Amino acid sequence: GNHSFEDCDRLSKVRFPLSLKSIGDSAFKSCSITELVIPDSVTELGSEVFRSCYKLKSVKIGEGIAEIPGWGFQSCIRLKEVVFPSGLKVIGARAFAVCDELSSITFPEGLLYINDNAFQSCKTMTDLYLPDSLIGVGYMAFEECSLTSVRIGEGLCELGENAFGKNPSDMTVNFSGTAEMWKKIDNYNKISKTYEAVTVECADGKLTVTM
Numbered sequence: 618g619n620h621s622f623e624d625c626d627r628l629s630k631v632r633f634p635l636s637l638k639s640i641g642d643s644a645f646k647s648c649s650i651t652e653l654v655i656p657d658s659v660t661e662l663g664s665e666v667f668r669s670c671y672k673l674k675s676v677k678i679g680e681g682i683a684e685i686p687g688w689g690f691q692s693c694i695r696l697k698e699v700v701f702p703s704g705l706k707v708i709g710a711r712a713f714a715v716c717d718e719l720s721s722i723t724f725p726e727g728l729l730y731i732n733d734n735a736f737q738s739c740k741t742m743t744d745l746y747l748p749d750s751l752i753g754v755g756y757m758a759f760e761e762c763s764l765t766s767v768r769i770g771e772g773l774c775e776l777g778e779n780a781f782g783k784n785p786s787d788m789t790v791n792f793s794g795t796a797e798m799w800k801k802i803d804n805y806n807k808i809s810k811t812y813e814a815v816t817v818e819c820a821d822g823k824l825t826v827t828m
Contacts (some may be wrong), residue, residue: 782809
């Protein structure tokens with residue numbers, strides 16, 4: 618249920634039954650779990666379910682999960698590895714914000730939306746490869762990371778303001794579509810308001826995007 622083990626700071630290991638269907642809101646918030654394997658039987662995770670698990674280092678999310686909830690893993694400051702399910706469609710707002718040691722991540726093809734602030738302040742993240750299936754990236758989704766290389770698939774339709782704000786000035790953006798396709802993306806010219814302009818390398822040449 619909701620808040621079942623919240624603030625159990627001595628709880629370091631969890632083994633879920635293979636028949637488990639859901640894990641409620643804040644169920645393991647602020648626990649001391651170090652590794653996490655969510656079984657394929659689980660189809661729903663609650664808001665803030667593993668938020669502020671400061672010792673959590675690795676997570677494997679089962680194949681039953683299509684959406685990672687808002688604030689689900691926010692402030693898991695030692696989290697280094699996340700294995701997403703192949704059928705993942707949505708990553709919620711602030712789901713992995715302030716995960717300081719999450720330096721790289723592999724998104725499954727089929728992912729549709731990364732919501733607002735989802736990976737904000739993941740300060741060791743340097744490279745990002747977004748799949749062709751991705752339709753939307755939310756407001757400040759990757760702000761205050763350390764991105765130097767971003768690859769965006771041609772399926773993108775919506776780009777939240779400052780989605781890549783406050784990243785290094787030498788950040789390169791590669792877009793698999795054409796320059797005309799880039800200009801059709803909502804907020805295409807607000808990708809990073811930190812700088813006056815960002816260069817986007819499109820399939821048919823470079824495009825200087827003025828903020």
